[in-house]
Every structure is written in structure tokens, then in C-alpha cells.
Amino acid sequence: MCLAIPGQLVEFLPGNGDQLALVDVVGVKRKINVGLLEDVQLEVGDYVLIHVGFAMSKVDEKEAAEALAMLELMGQAFTDELQAVAESSIE
Amino acid sequence: MRFVDEFRDAALAEVLGREITALCEPGRHYKVMEVCGGHTHTIYRYGVQDHLPEAIELVHGPGCPVCVIPMGRVDDGIAIAEREDVVLTCFGDMMRVPGGRGSFLDANARGADIRMVYSPLDALRIARQNPDRQIVFYAIGFETTAPSTALTVLRAAAERIENFSVFCNHVTIIPAIKAILDSPDLRLDAFLGPGHVSTVIGCRPYEWISRDFGMPLVCAGFEPLDLLQSVYMIMKQFAEGRAEVENQYGRVVQYDGNPVALKVLSDVFTLRPFFEWRGLGSIAHSALQLSPTYARYDAELRYELPGVRVADPKACQCGEVLKGVLKPWECKVFGTACTPETPIGTCMVSSEGACAAYYNYGQYAKQRLSLEVLQ
Numbered sequence: 001m002c003l004a005i006p007g008q009l010v011e012f013l014p015g016n017g018d019q020l021a022l023v024d025v026v027g028v029k030r031k032i033n034v035g036l037l038e039d040v041q042l043e044v045g046d047y048v049l050i051h052v053g054f055a056m057s058k059v060d061e062k063e064a065a066e067a068l069a070m071l072e073l074m075g076q077a078f079t080d081e082l083q084a085v086a087e088s089s090i091e
Numbered sequence: 092m093r094f095v096d097e098f099r100d101a102a103l104a105e106v107l108g109r110e111i112t113a114l115c116e117p118g119r120h121y122k123v124m125e126v127c128g129g130h131t132h133t134i135y136r137y138g139v140q141d142h143l144p145e146a147i148e149l150v151h152g153p154g155c156p157v158c159v160i161p162m163g164r165v166d167d168g169i170a171i172a173e174r175e176d177v178v179l180t181c182f183g184d185m186m187r188v189p190g191g192r193g194s195f196l197d198a199n200a201r202g203a204d205i206r207m208v209y210s211p212l213d214a215l216r217i218a219r220q221n222p223d224r225q226i227v228f229y230a231i232g233f234e235t236t237a238p239s240t241a242l243t244v245l246r247a248a249a250e251r252i253e254n255f256s257v258f259c260n261h262v263t264i265i266p267a268i269k270a271i272l273d274s275p276d277l278r279l280d281a282f283l284g285p286g287h288v289s290t291v292i293g294c295r296p297y298e299w300i301s302r303d304f305g306m307p308l309v310c311a312g313f314e315p316l317d318l319l320q321s322v323y324m325i326m327k328q329f330a331e332g333r334a335e336v337e338n339q340y341g342r343v344v345q346y347d348g349n350p351v352a353l354k355v356l357s358d359v360f361t362l363r364p365f366f367e368w369r370g371l372g373s374i375a376h377s378a379l380q381l382s383p384t385y386a387r388y389d390a391e392l393r394y395e396l397p398g399v400r401v402a403d404p405k406a407c408q409c410g411e412v413l414k415g416v417l418k419p420w421e422c423k424v425f426g427t428a429c430t431p432e433t434p435i436g437t438c439m440v441s442s443e444g445a446c447a448a449y450y451n452y453g454q455y456a457k458q459r460l461s462l463e464v465l466q
Contacts, residue, residue, distance in 0.1 A: 053210025077442040088209035
């Protein structure tokens, strides 16, 4: 559960305290909450590390790629996490 | 070796390993605790220990959120879930954690409605969709996860969603490290600081460890190279007679942490006077509860709970594993009575638990160990 998955910001979504954004996580678009990064300059195309549906830090493209490569080697734990992300529906 | 086969920068790992070896003082043994369960996972998955000299021993710490939940708190969750009007929600890792009355999966088999969610915001969505049910989120996790629960409570308050509450088991890492340092069971030399926790709290909260205990602490990233580089930074401190807090994971962790996350934590939570940790016992000011302002979202106030302390099974030695006193394979029931399929203790449940990580990936280390014994 302590995994942080990299995602790329696709779109900021209005409403809900302006905390929601659409991200691309391993090719799938999911809604996440970016409220914890409200004092960080975030733009569409930026990469963030996502933990339990919340962006926890902004990272550069290289870090995002390396973090993903690392997670893909983790096997079942990462598969389970992606499954959980796929079933998530944040509003 | 796995590490060399799979790791893209094996050459750099070799160089680091050699440099680390060169920094070891002859005849000295170094015990370095990795506090975070994510690090434990990486260490076993990639055989990081194999790249270190024998003088350096990695000791696994208490930083696995699922592992430290005591049995009594599992039973409290089940008691809440057994109410007709309640849907209990939790992270998937929590479902198989054994309590005195079985796990959440066992409770579901008896008719309770306990659902896995990916995010506390999924629990809040279920609350929106089911206004006639009470949705309780069974919150676990260190400072990495607690801000997410806090923001969810703030959203519930903003939207006036009143059929939502939190059964809070969030714990804080600093008092657990202090409990380990105060324990007479183990003498440590240095720490690998947790990566994700530190993105929230930063590096300053660890400074007392180097100041008061004279021990280096390096906040480390999660890749094998990160861990080797962090061990190198620790060994360099020893070689130069320094004891400092350093940040190897600077590409993600800011030295002062995340001020927004810290603000929501202090707005939504207060410290509990005491909290019982599985294996570590009761530790003062080591866990969070909802602050008076948000007390109406506190499931512990909303529902009557058994609140009974349940002793761990006698055979289980998770406590010693969580404190780093025992290695997973030294536990009497490891891999026999206690496996990931039928865990007796929590360290075998979560992939971040030292026992599960070792069970899944540790065979290489085990082979090496048995070879050493034979020689």
C-alpha cells in the first residue's frame, strides 16, 4: 500500500475545491487529487508520484520513468496496486 | 544473481559496493536499520545485501503500516463492520491481517460488509452513493498516508457528508524510532531514513538522532542503487567522524517536507496520548486521532468499541522482527505455520512486511547463508 506510482498530468478538473486532475497512469486515465501540491507549480504534462489517489510529489520525467521501471519489476505487488487503481473512482 | 541480471546499472552497483567496503573500519560491524517497509521490499527483491560487505548488516525496522496494527484494533474494526448499517472500507493489505476474531475476510464470510478501496476518496464516494448507510474508513499508514485521510475528512466537511467517518490508526515514525533506540535489545549504528514519509515530514525531524545518539541517518530512495548510495553516504560519515542527517532522495524529498501536507495534518489530527503497536507495545504520542474540530468524523466516538487489548499468538515473533532483533527466518513459525497464504503474524501479510518480502524473494540470501554455514 505504500507504493507511489508515477502519472502524467493530462487535465485539471474544475469543481471539488479545484483539487482534482486527470492523470495518465501506465496508459490509463484516472482522476487523482492534487490538493497536497497546491503550493507547487503544476502544469499539464508534468509528472507526479501518486499514493492512494493523491499526488504526493512532483518529479521529472527521468525520475518518473525510473520509478515505473522499478515498479514493473516488483511483480505481484505492483499488479495488485494497478488493479486497485483501475477499480478506483475518485470524485 | 538477480540484482546483476535485472538491475540496469550493475557496474555502478559494483563500484559502490567496492567503495563501501573500502570505507569499513577493519574489525568493526555496522548495523544499519532501514526504517521503511518499502526499502525492506527492495532489499530482498534485488538482493541489496549481497552487494554489501559482511561487516554491514541491514536490519529491518517497523515501517510497515499493516504490520504494526495490533490485534485488538482489527477486532474493533470487525465490531464496527458487524453493525447492520455500516460498510467498513480499507486498503487491500488490511483484509488478511489476523485479529483475535479472525481477519476482515473472515468477518465478511460471517456477513459483515468490508470493502477494499484504493483511496480514502473512494470511501467518500461510497458514502455519497449510499446516503442510507454509514461508511467507515479504516485508516492506516504513516505520515505518507495520513495527509490523504486528512484531505478526505476536509472534503467530507466541505460537502457536509455526515454518513462518513474514520477509524483512525495513523501512526507516526519518529516515536517508533525513539522506542527502538531506547530499547536495550538492539544496538544500531545508523539509519536509512524512509523515503515517502520524508516527502511529508522532511528531514529535520530526524536531526535529534544524529545530535543526541551520534548516529548518521540518510533519507533514501527506493531503487537498489539509491540504497547502496545511501549506505555509502553513511559509511562516508563514519569514515570522516561525522553524524548527520543527509538526503540521498533529493529528487523527491525536500529537506523541509511538504508544508501543505503538514498543515492539513495539524488541522485535522491531534496526537494520541498513547497507542499500542503490535510488537513494540504502547508508545506515547505515536499515533493520530481526529482533532476536536473534526471529532464528528471520528468512528471511535460514533460507535461503541470493544477496545480490548488482545495478546499476539504465542508462536508469533513479529514484535522481535519489527524491532530488528530477529531476522524473519529466525522466527519459529516462519515459512511453516506462518506463510503469506495463512499468516499468523502481520509481517507475513503485507508485501512491505519483512517476513513476506523474505518469503517471496529471500531464497538467494538463504542459500548464501547455508553455504556460509557449510563452509
